[in-house]
Amino acid sequence: MADRDNLLSVKDLIxxxxxxxxxxxxxNRVSFDLAKGERLGLVGESGAGKxxxxxxxxxxxxxxxxxxxxxxRFEGRELTQMSEExxxxxxxxxxSMIFQDPMMTLNPVLTIGTQMVETLLAHKPISRREATEIAxxxxxxxxxxxxxxxxxxxxxxxxxxxxxxIVIAIxxxxxxxxxxxxxxxxxxxxxxxxDILELLLHLCDTEKTGLILITHDLAVVSQVTERIAVMYxxxxxxxxxxxxxxxxxxxxxxxxxxxxxxxxxxxxxxxKQIPGVMPGPSRIPAGCPFNTRCxxxxxxxxxxxxxxxxxxxGCLAACHLLN
Amino acid sequence: MNTWRKMQQSYFLHSFLRDPLAVGSLFILLLLVIASxxxxxxxxxxxxxxxxxxxxxSELPPIWLxxxxxxxLLGTDSQGxxxxxxxxxxxxxxxxxxxxxxxxxxxxGILIGLVAGYKGxxxxxxxxxxxxxxxxxxxxxxxxxxGALFQAAFGMGMYxxxxxxxxxxxxxxxxxxxxxxxxxxxxxxxxKKEYVEAARVIGLRPGRIMWRHILPNTLTSVLVISTVQVAxxxxxxxxxxxxxLGMPVTRPSLGSLIKxxxxxxxxxxxxITLFPGLALVLLILSVNLLGDWLRDFLNPKxxxx
Amino acid sequence: MPRKTLISIQNVVKxxxxxxxxxxxxxxxxxxxxxxxTVVRAVNDVSLDIEQGETLSVVGESGCGKSTLARTVMRLxxxxxxxxxxxxxxxxxxxxxxxxxxxxxxxxxxxxxxASLNPRMSVRQILEEPIRFLRGxxxxxxxxxxVAAIMLQVGVDxxxxxxxxxxxxxxxxxxISIARALAxxxxxxxxxxxxxxxxxxxxxxxxxxxMDLQQERGLTYMFISHDLSVVKHISSRVAxxxxxxxxxxxxxxxxxxSPRHPYTQxxxxxxxxxxxxxxxxxRLKGDVPTPIQLPSGCVFHGRCRYADGRCVKEIPRxxxxxxxxxxxxxxxxxxxx
Ligand SMILES: Nc1ncnc2c1ncn2[C@@H]1O[C@H](COP(=O)(O)OP(=O)(O)O)[C@@H](O)[C@H]1O
Ligand SMILES: Nc1ncnc2c1ncn2[C@@H]1O[C@H](COP(=O)(O)OP(=O)(O)O)[C@@H](O)[C@H]1O
Ligand code: SF4
Ligand SMILES: [Mg+2]
Ligand SMILES: [Mg+2]
Numbered sequence: 001m002a003d004r005d006n007l008l009s010v011k012d013l014i015x016x017x018x019x020x021x022x023x024x025x026x027x028n029r030v031s032f033d034l035a036k037g038e039r040l041g042l043v044g045e046s047g048a049g050k051x052x053x054x055x056x057x058x059x060x061x062x063x064x065x066x067x068x069x070x071x072x073r074f075e076g077r078e079l080t081q082m083s084e085e086x087x088x089x090x091x092x093x094x095x096s097m098i099f100q101d102p103m104m105t106l107n108p109v110l111t112i113g114t115q116m117v118e119t120l121l122a123h124k125p126i127s128r129r130e131a132t133e134i135a136x137x138x139x140x141x142x143x144x145x146x147x148x149x150x151x152x153x154x155x156x157x158x159x160x161x162x163x164x165x166i167v168i169a170i171x172x173x174x175x176x177x178x179x180x181x182x183x184x185x186x187x188x189x190x191x192x193x194x195d196i197l198e199l200l201l202h203l204c205d206t207e208k209t210g211l212i213l214i215t216h217d218l219a220v221v222s223q224v225t226e227r228i229a230v231m232y233x234x235x236x237x238x239x240x241x242x243x244x245x246x247x248x249x250x251x252x253x254x255x256x257x258x259x260x261x262x263x264x265x266x267x268x269x270x271x272k273q274i275p276g277v278m279p280g281p282s283r284i285p286a287g288c289p290f291n292t293r294c295x296x297x298x299x300x301x302x303x304x305x306x307x308x309x310x311x312x313x314g315c316l317a318a319c320h321l322l323n
Numbered sequence: 324m325n326t327w328r329k330m331q332q333s334y335f336l337h338s339f340l341r342d343p344l345a346v347g348s349l350f351i352l353l354l355l356v357i358a359s360x361x362x363x364x365x366x367x368x369x370x371x372x373x374x375x376x377x378x379x380x381s382e383l384p385p386i387w388l389x390x391x392x393x394x395x396l397l398g399t400d401s402q403g404x405x406x407x408x409x410x411x412x413x414x415x416x417x418x419x420x421x422x423x424x425x426x427x428x429x430x431x432g433i434l435i436g437l438v439a440g441y442k443g444x445x446x447x448x449x450x451x452x453x454x455x456x457x458x459x460x461x462x463x464x465x466x467x468x469x470g471a472l473f474q475a476a477f478g479m480g481m482y483x484x485x486x487x488x489x490x491x492x493x494x495x496x497x498x499x500x501x502x503x504x505x506x507x508x509x510x511x512x513x514x515k516k517e518y519v520e521a522a523r524v525i526g527l528r529p530g531r532i533m534w535r536h537i538l539p540n541t542l543t544s545v546l547v548i549s550t551v552q553v554a555x556x557x558x559x560x561x562x563x564x565x566x567x568l569g570m571p572v573t574r575p576s577l578g579s580l581i582k583x584x585x586x587x588x589x590x591x592x593x594x595i596t597l598f599p600g601l602a603l604v605l606l607i608l609s610v611n612l613l614g615d616w617l618r619d620f621l622n623p624k625x626x627x628x
Numbered sequence: 629m630p631r632k633t634l635i636s637i638q639n640v641v642k643x644x645x646x647x648x649x650x651x652x653x654x655x656x657x658x659x660x661x662x663x664x665x666t667v668v669r670a671v672n673d674v675s676l677d678i679e680q681g682e683t684l685s686v687v688g689e690s691g692c693g694k695s696t697l698a699r700t701v702m703r704l705x706x707x708x709x710x711x712x713x714x715x716x717x718x719x720x721x722x723x724x725x726x727x728x729x730x731x732x733x734x735x736x737x738x739x740x741x742x743a744s745l746n747p748r749m750s751v752r753q754i755l756e757e758p759i760r761f762l763r764g765x766x767x768x769x770x771x772x773x774x775v776a777a778i779m780l781q782v783g784v785d786x787x788x789x790x791x792x793x794x795x796x797x798x799x800x801x802x803x804i805s806i807a808r809a810l811a812x813x814x815x816x817x818x819x820x821x822x823x824x825x826x827x828x829x830x831x832x833x834x835x836x837x838x839m840d841l842q843q844e845r846g847l848t849y850m851f852i853s854h855d856l857s858v859v860k861h862i863s864s865r866v867a868x869x870x871x872x873x874x875x876x877x878x879x880x881x882x883x884x885x886s887p888r889h890p891y892t893q894x895x896x897x898x899x900x901x902x903x904x905x906x907x908x909x910x911r912l913k914g915d916v917p918t919p920i921q922l923p924s925g926c927v928f929h930g931r932c933r934y935a936d937g938r939c940v941k942e943i944p945r946x947x948x949x950x951x952x953x954x955x956x957x958x959x960x961x962x963x964x965x
Contacts, residue, residue, distance in 0.1 A: 020338075045827035159915045189689035190856065191912055194898035198907040216827065219857075219900035223907060246903045260832035262861035263902050267880065270839070271832035271861070277797045278827070517744035521808065524702055525758045526724065526731040539748040 006073075007177055007210045008034040008057070013070035015049075015056050017281075024281035026052045026065070028234040028289075031308065036177070037208035039201075041221030041242065044231035045278050050214045053231070054180045057212075058095060059087050075177060093123040096171035100183040102163035105170060106155040112139075112166055113151030116173060123174050138169040142199060161192035168200060178210040186215065197224055218258065222246045230254050233278055233289040236308055240315025251317045253290045288320065296321055338620060345616035352609040355602070359414035366408035367394070371574065378403050382592045398594045400580070401587055402572075409575060410599050414606065416576040420490050421557035425549060427495025428556070432502020433538070433545065439503065440510025441533050451507070454500035462497040462559050466568045469493050483571045490569055494559050498552065505548050509541040543621050550614025554607045561603055577603045633716075634816055634848050635678040635701065635734075640710035642671040642693075642700050669919045670696040672872040672927075673710070675946065678816075683842070683849040685859040685880070687895075688869035689916065694852045695739075697869070698818045701850065702736050703727060714816075732762045735809035739821040741801035745793040751804055752789040755779070755811050762812045774811065781844075782807040782837060799830035806837065810845075818850045823858065835862060856899045860884050868892045871927040872919055874946055878953035888965065889955045890932045926958065934959040 015027035027049045034040050042050045055061055057072055059079055072079040075094065079087070091097075099105060107115055116135035117128060124131070132151075139147035142165040155163060164184060171179050181200065185193035201224050204211045213224055221228055222242055229239040230253065238251035249255045258264060259272035276293045279285065285292055288301040300320050308318040339345055358365060368375060380403035383392045391398065397406040439450040473489055474482050482489070513519065514537060522532045557577075563569035564578030565585075572583050577599045584595030647653045647666040655664050671693040678684045686694045699705045701712055703719065712720040719730050738744035745754060755775045759766060766774065776786040782803040784796075793801055802822060809817055819838070823831040839862065841847055853859050859866060863880040868889065876889040887893045897909040912931045917923055926944050929935040936958075944956040959965045 020334075045829065161915065189854065190900070191689065191894060191898045191909070193900070194907055194909040195911060198909070201906065217900060218828070219902040222903050223900060223905060243903065243905075257828055258902075260829050261902065262832075262835070262857045265861065267861050268839075271836050273832040273836055274829040275833075277799060277830065517738035517740055518746040520699070520704055521736065521738060521744055521805075522746075522757075523704055524731065524736045525761055525812075526728050527757075527761060528724070536746050536749075540746070 005035045006033060007036045007038070007075065009071075009073040010053075010057065011071045011073075013053070013056060013072065014068045015052050015061055015065060016068050017065040019064055021282070025284070026234055026281050027056060028284075029070070030231075030234075030236055031070075032229050032236065032239060034178070034210050034212065037204070037210055038227065039204055039211040039213065039225040041225035041228045042212055042214045042231060043216065043218055043221050043228060045216060047278060047280060048231040049234040049281075050231055051182050054097070054182050054212065054214050057180060058091055058097060060091075089123070092119060093174045094176050095178045095180065096174070096176045098164075098167050098171050098179060098181040098184045100186050102160070102167045103155065105167045106163060108155055111152050111154055116151070116170055119170060120173055134173060135169075138172050139166070141172065141203065142166070142169045144169070161188055161196065164188065164192075164196050165199065168196070168203070172203060172207070172209075175207065176209060178212070179204065180212045180214070182214045183216070184213075185220070186217075193220070200224065218246070218261065219263070230257070233284050234281060235289055235318060236316075237290065237319070238315055238317040239308070240313075240317075244314060248313060250311055250313050250315055250322055251290075251319050252294050252296055252321075254317075256293075288318070335620070339616070342616055344612055348609040348612040348616075351605060352613065355414060355606055355609070356418065359411050359418060362408070362411035362415055366405070366411045368405040368408040370404040370409040370412055376403050382587065382590075382595070384592070385594055397598050398592075400583060400595045401592070406594060406598055409580060410577070410602055413575045413577045413580050413599060414602055416487065416570060416574065417557050417560055417578070417603070417606070420487060420494065420560045420570075420576065421553050423487075423491035424494035424498070424556040424560070425552045427491060428499045428502050428552060429545065429549065431495070431499035432504075433506050433541075435499065436503040436506025437510055437533050437538060437541075440507035441514055441529065441537065443511075447507070450503070454503050457497070458500045460497070462494060463563065463566070463568065465497040466490075466493045466563050469496075470568050483573060486570050486574065490560055490563065493563075494556050498555065498559070501548060501552060502545070505544050506541055509544045510537055513537050513540045547614065547618045547621060550610055550617060554610040554614070557603070557610075558607060577606075631679040631681065633677045634680040634714070635676075635850070636713040636716075637674060637676040637678075637697070637701060638711050638713065640671055640674045640697070640700055640712065641708045642696050642705055643708050644668040644670055666920060669922050670872055671700065671707075672922070674869075674872070674874050675710075676867055676874065676877065678848060678850055680815075680848055681842075681846055682864040683851050683862055685851045685853060685863035685866045686869060687853060687856060687859050687866060689854065689895075691916070691919065692869045693872040693919070694854075694869055695820050696872075698736070698820050698850060698852055702734065702818055728762065732812040733814050734816040734818070735812065735814040737802075737805050737809050737817060737819040737822045739824055741798045741805060741825055742793075744805050745801055745808075747793055750790050750792055751779070751784070751796075754793075754804065754808055755789075758808060758811045778807045778811050779804075781841070782810070783833075797830075798826055799833055802826060802830075802834050803837065806834075806841070810841065813845075815846070816848045816850070818852070820852045821854070822851075824853065824855065831858070838862070856884075856896065868895065871917065871922065873927055873956065875928065875957065876953065876955045877946060878955075882952040888949060888953055888960050889957050890934055890959070890965065891928050892955075926956075932959075934964055 011031050013027055013030045014025065017024045017026055030053055042053065044050055056067055061067060067080055113135060117131040120126065120131040120134055135151060136147050139150055144150055144162065144165055158166065185196050188196065197220060213221060215221055225242050227239065228242050228245045229236045230251065232253050238245065238254045245254060249258055256274040260274060262271060265271055274293050279292060287303050288306050291297045291301045294301065306318045306320045308316050311317045311322045380392065380399050381401050383395050383399040385391060385398040386393055395405045399405055400409060435450050439447040519532060519536060522536050560569055560576060561578030564576050565582045570576040570579045572579055575583065580599035581596050584599065587595050645665055645667055653663045653665055654661055674697060686697065688694055696705065700707050707720055711718050714730055719727065752775060755778060756771055759771050759774055775789060779786040779789065784800055784803050784807065796804065823834050826834060835858065842849065851862060860880060866878060866880050866883045867874050868876040868891065870891050876883065876887065876892045883892065884896060887896050894910045894912050914931050917930065923930055925941050926939045929939040932939065938958050944958050946954050946956040947961060948954050949960055
């Protein structure tokens with residue numbers, strides 16, 4: 001990939017939490033690239049380290065946690081080296097974040113309009129008038145009717161789906177280069193989920209905004225993103241083009257995950273299950289983190305951690321048994 | 324189970340030992356409790372034994388002052404009783420009343436809170452209004468009422484005899500609503516949880532569900548307020564004694580000692596009031612500090628992995 | 629020959645009064661003080677039969693009344709009107725002691741594996757309690773054997789019986805929850821979103837377990853879920869709920885292939901599709917109305933593209949439209965869809 005196309009480049013990122021019982025490695029040598037306007041899906045079971053990775057990119061890991069290693073280059077600048085002041089100018093401006101709970105973003109005691117205008121004024125040298133114009137435009141774009149009136153309403157006057165739309169409108173305010181959406185539709189019903197994801201997809205597409213969609217739902221990711229990175233126990237075990245990974249997964253974990261979906265089995269038949277559970281950060285085994293559940297596990301898997309490297313099928317995977 | 328228990332206990336211990344304030348409080352509290360309950364063995368004199376008291380020894384200062392008597396380390400009170408011994412015995416009375424009253428409060432409050440929270444609706448409204456009414460009568464009014472009632476019925480002599488159980492009853496009765504409210508709040512939170520519904524699906528009776536399923540899950544909050552309540556009960560007793568509604572001077576508690584000494588402050592015998600006062604402050608402070616630590620420890624936010 | 633009906637839900641209505649105390653009910657309206665109750669109309673006139681040995685799934689979006697219906701069937705809530713029959717016997721008005729015999733036949737599995745097990749009881753205590761209470765004739769060693777057997781059957785090592793719930797993972801807790809339900813040897817199990825809180829790889833384990841148990845024990849399930857691909861996999865019939873009413877009831881294969889009710893069509897079109905780029909779902913206008921102020925006529929009319937004057941006025945009844953399907957929709961009945 002030519003460097004000028006590159007928006008974000010994460011290399012060997014390690015994030016650890018220093019707890020009373022010792023240090024936990026929540027994210028272990030995660031590397032991936034994102035081109036301008038590209039949509040990447042970060043999938044995995046809960047506790048795999050997806051959210052921590054997302055927060056890590058924004059340098060938002062809170063106290064007991066810390067980025068202990070690695071680099072995050074965004075638009076040619078190294079984020080891990082930045083001061084808090086410089087980071088603030090990037091957060092909510094060049095990179096926006098959308099959470100599962102819209103109330104993480106929305107302030108319950110301020111009107112939607114005030115929040116949007118304040119956000120704009122904080123990042124852009126424009127007048128209040130211009131800011132209001134932009135806010136109206138963004139509310140319009142997330143398909144909310146009578147935007148003028150909506151700006152004067154408070155978050156509690158909206159339904160869950162509407163709130164998430166407003167959060168997306170806020171995320172779009174400063175025309176960011178990258179949106180990180182952490183399970184944006186997990187709390188919503190399927191009909192609303194489809195609306196919201198379609199909107200997100202459409203907006204990222206038309207504005208050429210990069211997207212990192214964090215979710216546990218493979219089907220969702222397959223509908224929205226161009227590339228997928230599958231996370232397991234703090235590491236990326238496989239990454240590649242979405243269609244290819246869904247159709248032809250290489251890593252035993254990805255294979256197991258897809259095979260476990262009811263969609264892939266005739267109705268009423270036995271589902272293919274992966275035995276056991278994903279180990280928490282304090283119990284990750286030596287060697288390949290998946291070795292406790294892998295049917296193909298060999299001696300080398302128990303001792304050497306496989307690197308994420310190109311495989312014949314065209315993806316990158318971290319498995320000794322693939323070549 | 325055992326390994327986890329051990330881990331939890333060691334974690335409990337670990338976080339306790341890392342907090343010097345908590346360790347210090349426990350140390351002082353243990354010291355005070357052991358000294359006061361060991362009073363018959365430790366104390367140099369027996370303040371309850373009138374034959375050993377000589378009125379000529381009255382108002383002697385502590386030994387580091389002039390005109391003191393080496394027999395009385397902290398001096399004597401207006402009746403010639405050894406201050407140190409009287410204080411130790413008095414602290415024992417205070418602690419017994421505090422614990423007894425809290426036990427009574429807890430039994431009443433937990434039962435009422437449990438029933439109110441679980442049954443809800445009318446019964447809940449009734450019991451909680453009852454609690455409001457109870458709280459709006461201060462402890463002093465309850466004390467005046469029952470104290471007067473008792474003295475009228477049985478006379479002053481009997482009162483001195485039964486002062487401790489009577490005070491336990493008064494303070495326990497006056498302050499059960501604190502427990503009832505706390506327990507009710509956590510019962511209301513617990514009864515929404517699915518394990519309670521699971522118990523109902525089995526068909527268990529309400530009594531068993533309350534006792535076996537809900538109550539054990541409210542005990543952490545009960546434990547936390549118990550520390551506050553013990554301190555409060557000891558304070559209440561001291562306050563009642565101070566205004567003359569509590570322990571008689573012949574069987575003094577810390578409160579009645581402070582009161583007894585108060586009359587002599589201006590004649591220069593400050594020690595009669597100061598030492599019991601210091602002991603009371605130390606006792607209350609150590610209980611409260613331990614309670615604070617316990618509350619922080621049990622706070623579920625800090626309790627996670 | 630149709631199979632035997634095990635559970636029959638007839639015209640069940642369940643409302644919740646959430647207006648609080650008497651004082652909270654006072655409102656100013658048109659310059660006058662009036663007393664008004666706020667009532668959530670969670671389940672409105674629902675009728676369903678559950679056949680022996682089948683898995684009837686109830687689907688619908690959150691707040692549509694699935695859990696309330698399930699709890700009414702389990703007699704955790706008394707219905708406001710209507711009745712619930714078990715093998716033809718009315719059970720919604722039984723006293724708790726008469727209900728006891730039915731408690732061994734019908735059990736429930738809950739959604740939240742973290743809240744559905746009492747944190748202060750060991751697995752042994754959790755599993756022994758229903759056995760002791762409902763199968764009181766067993767001796768001590770028989771109870772212990774039963775507990776071990778049931779743990780083995782749900783795939784939890786019986787050596788862990790003295791552990792407490794927090795020592796288990798979410799999937800294992802759900803197994804223990806299932807074991808508790810099975811401990812009294814029931815024939816009917818209501819499972820309220822039993823896999824919603826679990827990860828995909830664990831979901832498969834629990835679904836397999838439930839299907840195996842159904843085969844081994846001939847269980848009948850009322851399976852509640854909002855995950856439609858799971859429902860498609862496990863159910864024999866599906867009831868689709870919207871705002872407290874059943875709008876479509878059909879065989880699973882039929883409903884997923886040719887949904888009839890406009891809401892079902894929209895709902896099914898919105899299922900995330902693995903391996904498909906982009907979206908082709910049918911967009912519904914507006915939001916779900918609140919169950920406090922139910923729309924008149926068909927509860928779906930405000931969002932329905934087939935709605936007409938009749939839909940605003942008249943409540944559509946659940947009617948047989950063909951051999952496989954019942955719907956509650958005027959347009960379907962009139963042949964407009
Ligand atoms: N504040 C924290 N303190 C301690 N550990 C944490 C904290 N946040 C996350 N972790 C650990 O990091 C791991 C990954 O968490 P997360 O990224 O939230 O997972 P997910 O993939 O579900 O988003 C978890 O297993 C958790 O134990
Ligand atoms: N105990 C209750 N008290 C008051 N309202 C309730 C209660 N249980 C459910 N509701 C309301 O009834 C409606 C249906 O809820 P529920 O049956 O839980 O829906 P579902 O399970 O389909 O998500 C919701 O609007 C909910 O707020
Ligand atoms: S009855 Fe009318 S409003 Fe309701 S679903 Fe059918 S067509 Fe739509
Ligand atoms: Mg997360
Ligand atoms: Mg529910």
